[in-house]
Amino acid sequence: MARPLHLTAFMRPVSLHTGAWRYPGAYPDANFNFGHIKSFIQKLEAAKFDAFFMADHLAVLNMPVEALKRSHTVTSFEPFTLLSALAAVTEKIGLAATASTTFDEPYHVARRFASLDHISNGRAAWNIVTTSNPDSARNFGLDEHVEHGERYKRAREFYDVVTGLWDSFADDAFIRDQQSGIFFDPEKMHVLDHKGEELSVRGPLNIARPVQGWPVIVQAGQSEPGRQLAAETAELVFCSPRDLSAAKALYGDIKGRMVAASRNPDHLKILPAAFIVVGDTIEEAKAKRAKLDSLVHYDSAIASLSIALGYDASGFDPDGPLPDIPETNASKSGRAQVLKLAEQEKLTVRQLAQRYGGYSGLAFVGTPQTIADEMQTWLSEEASDGFTVVFPYLPQGLDDVTQRLIPELQRRSIFRTDYEGSTLRDHLGLPRPANRFFA
Amino acid sequence: MARPLHLTAFMRPVSLHTGAWRYPGAYPDANFNFGHIKSFIQKLEAAKFDAFFMADHLAVLNMPVEALKRSHTVTSFEPFTLLSALAAVTEKIGLAATASTTFDEPYHVARRFASLDHISNGRAAWNIVTTSNPDSARNFGLDEHVEHGERYKRAREFYDVVTGLWDSFADDAFIRDQQSGIFFDPEKMHVLDHKGEELSVRGPLNIARPVQGWPVIVQAGQSEPGRQLAAETAELVFCSPRDLSAAKALYGDIKGRMVAASRNPDHLKILPAAFIVVGDTIEEAKAKRAKLDSLVHYDSAIASLSIALGYDASGFDPDGPLPDIPETNASKSGRAQVLKLAEQEKLTVRQLAQRYGGYSGLAFVGTPQTIADEMQTWLSEEASDGFTVVFPYLPQGLDDVTQRLIPELQRRSIFRTDYEGSTLRDHLGLPRPANRFFA
CATH class of the missing domain: 3.20.20.30 (Luciferase-like domain)
Incomplete structure (x- = not known):
């Protein structure tokens, strides 16, 4: 192998x-x-x-x-x-x-x-x-x-x-000898007696x-x-x-x-x-994912997109493309990821929001x-x-x-x-x- | 019934x-x-x-x-x-x-x-x-x-x-309506918010x-x-x-x-x-119990009898009857129980000790x-x-x-x-x- x-x-x-x-x-x-x-x-x-x-x-x-x-x-x-x-x-x-x-x-x-x-x-x-x-x-x-x-x-x-x-206990501590009546060997039992900074x-x-x-x-x-x-x-x-x-x-x-x-x-x-x-095809897999994303409610989805953008997206047109957004102090790499995704998959604001509200991590779709x-x-x-x-x-x-x-x-x-x-x-x-x- | x-x-x-x-x-x-x-x-x-x-x-x-x-x-x-x-x-x-x-x-x-x-x-x-x-x-x-x-x-x-x-949660809190997307009714969830003397x-x-x-x-x-x-x-x-x-x-x-x-x-x-x-008979049941008691090691059994008596029994003849014991401050009712048992079942010191070292609580034997x-x-x-x-x-x-x-x-x-x-x-x-x- x-x-x-x-x-x-x-x-x-x-x-x-x-x-x-x-x-x-x-x-x-x-x-x-x-x-x-x-x-x-x-x-x-x-x-x-x-x-x-x-x-x-x-x-x-x-x-x-x-x-x-x-x-x-x-x-x-x-x-x-x-x-x-x-x-x-x-x-x-x-x-x-x-x-x-x-x-x-x-x-x-x-x-x-x-x-x-x-x-x-x-x-x-x-x-x-x-x-x-x-x-x-x-x-x-x-x-x-x-x-x-x-x-x-x-x-x-x-x-x-x-x-x-x-x-x-040692792996062989348990003898269980019915004849002698010895159940285990006490020499094979260790008392930890831990006294540390956090735990005793x-x-x-x-x-x-x-x-x-x-x-x-x-x-x-x-x-x-x-x-x-x-x-x-x-x-x-x-x-x-x-x-x-x-x-x-x-x-x-x-x-x-x-x-x-x-x-x-x-x-x-x-x-x-x-x-x-x-x-069966890449297109079918993508369609399954799009169907699944569409089941995320917009009201909760848009909050996730706003977090990813570092900008309140609730005023955007849900069915339009992602508009230009002013620079903020939010994470530039997070926002760049959103922009890249919107561009690559040509997603509307709604679809983007539903992606972030559904599952936005690493995905293999195909x-x-x-x-x-x-x-x-x-x-x-x-x-x-x-x-x-x-x-x-x-x-x-x-x-x-x-x-x-x-x-x-x-x-x-x-x-x-x-x-x-x-x-x-x-x-x-x-x-x-x-x-x-x-x- | x-x-x-x-x-x-x-x-x-x-x-x-x-x-x-x-x-x-x-x-x-x-x-x-x-x-x-x-x-x-x-x-x-x-x-x-x-x-x-x-x-x-x-x-x-x-x-x-x-x-x-x-x-x-x-x-x-x-x-x-x-x-x-x-x-x-x-x-x-x-x-x-x-x-x-x-x-x-x-x-x-x-x-x-x-x-x-x-x-x-x-x-x-x-x-x-x-x-x-x-x-x-x-x-x-x-x-x-x-x-x-x-x-x-x-x-x-x-x-x-x-x-x-x-x-x-109320018993009927969970709706799980796939159409509307409502999983449960938040009105049917209670936040305990307990702040007591011992627990928060x-x-x-x-x-x-x-x-x-x-x-x-x-x-x-x-x-x-x-x-x-x-x-x-x-x-x-x-x-x-x-x-x-x-x-x-x-x-x-x-x-x-x-x-x-x-x-x-x-x-x-x-x-x-x-x-x-x-x-099958009371005698057989008692014999089973006696056999079981006999499997308790005397060294550990005698300690249990000593506790029950409130007196160190380790010097007694194991195979003789229970000797007279001087009065002590120990629990009189505990000792009376031992004496009653020794008398009723005519047990030797060893048998008494094995009873206390085995199981001495309420028993139905018959x-x-x-x-x-x-x-x-x-x-x-x-x-x-x-x-x-x-x-x-x-x-x-x-x-x-x-x-x-x-x-x-x-x-x-x-x-x-x-x-x-x-x-x-x-x-x-x-x-x-x-x-x-x-x-």
Whole structure:
């Protein structure tokens, strides 16, 4: 096999596109229906995806009511509860859950991920987030959000404590000798006794070492401290570069930091988010996307365009072209992106607004062949190790990927036709971490 | 049907008896093997148990190494993770998880139980504990344990916040109208904005109201504030009275407090823990128990007897009768219990120690007929509404209950032959709580 592609599925929400639940044939409650989500993960497992990825918010996002009442994400399962249930109805696909280092306790986090890893027989991954959303702080007793640097300082120590707790027992600690009555060897239990600047945790964890040693460590940060934390600790990075050149820069930066931190750069896979719309022809794929964008309500869409432009666009003619806009202090690169898009795709103000109100990140819109070509380019140019797939709508947009794109990737021998191992580390080609306390 | 019996299964650990994992035919890893636990819950569901009950500890208990190394509970699944997975492989049986009000956040707890209730289609129950074990405090950044009164004050407010968060959305808030694009009605969302002495939580919860309105509220406290909290808030009480007369006193006290608090006493079911050993004859059942007790190591057993006596028993002849012991300041009632047991069952020091080191609480040891007789007496004497069954060893001790005792209870028409409803509230005959913010 050529350098293999890795694919995870971004599944909370099941589609990031705000119009997805209104698409013809879509299940309007898909984000909050266990039966549907179970069918999605079973399809993704049949297609041999590496993992199923759950983002998270610890709040109903505090947005204007016009946008909020149209949000299909306002009711969602808590990721950990959902993934534990899904573990019982799948066998191979990885299960990545988000847990916050700012609003949770390391003992709880270590214990839940260890449990998920055991229940799933080695398929758990922990997406470490520091939770930047200030609405979350107010659900956890704080009026002000925790400052960025402080959050990352706690995150780093939190990671040390959680991984230390996972190492509480040697892999062979549990003897369970019915004759002698010895259940485990106390010499193979380590009491962490961590006392740091941010955290004080005694240990040991009350669960055996995870099947994978440690669940796979995932991170999404693109900020300076986020990149450094990823280079030091992450094994999977979820990111959102806008295009190939931005992705190459990020990829090179993080892998370079890994080398500087004496880590093997192969031991971290970088998977940018990619919104994928598959058609029989490029035109058909574009038409599907245009149809989907048209389902974003203009009132909420125009606010997103105004943010992207740094200029109030609500007075523009919705059905005309983007007018000239006076210079402001807003981000020039953000505005340049909008102008480029308007020019390239010849979009009206309404269409532009609906793009920004729907999903405006990296997108592959085309036939199985053109999308596979693009993916191969990203791999060969060292812009990524694969992708975190964002579905436009479900079930059809997901079926288009699993039934049409995946076979094309398999035909080109860049994606597996079956799982070779049983753990998520096996799928991703990651080593099992040594126990820091026991040889 | 006569006044119906309710039965839950105490399943963390799968047996509370410390010798259970050594019993001939027992799975030594049963407490930590998802496949075994899945088979247990499916058998309990086939036997129409009301619920599967998971206690919890937030630490490896800090006991002498001689006892610790023989403990089959040192590695266990986190209850919430496990119950979520079990929800996916069962259809009717209730799922009761323990969560601490002292070492967790109300937003997390409300969200997880709401998720479990939705995933299980209305089968979740929250066992509210204040976590009295000081080893737990050290895993959550505290050197000293939180004082008893302070814990209960926080617990009461925590309950108000969690139930308030569950009421964030009216039951009919979610419209999901694909045509108009309105996902939910913002008029039917309530922002809690709680600011109390112990907690400050804004809300709303980011999940729809639970299927049951609120998951069933469970409590285990027998202390003065524990009884009062139960009378005000609980719908299921797990308790450990030593005998019928203690149970009647507790039952009368809690139900009386409910009346004083203007609650209907039928809206709380009291289910004492009962250790059940079934035999073809009473003698066979007693022999099974004696065999099980004999598997408790003497070194750890004698410590338990010393605690029960309030006197160091390690110098006694293990194979002689209990000698006379000088008066001490220790609990006279505890010592009287030991003396009564030694006299009644004519136990040696070793056998007494193994009883206290194994399981010394309320036990029904006999044939299906004698055990059913005892259970009927407890019901008719208003000592309980049923039992929380503690299995002596598994799978055989569980199979003896589901295959032999349950049919006898069904024959007497005091236990269901099928589930009549689909939610845990249906099984227990509990009303669905009104939403405090929406009619």
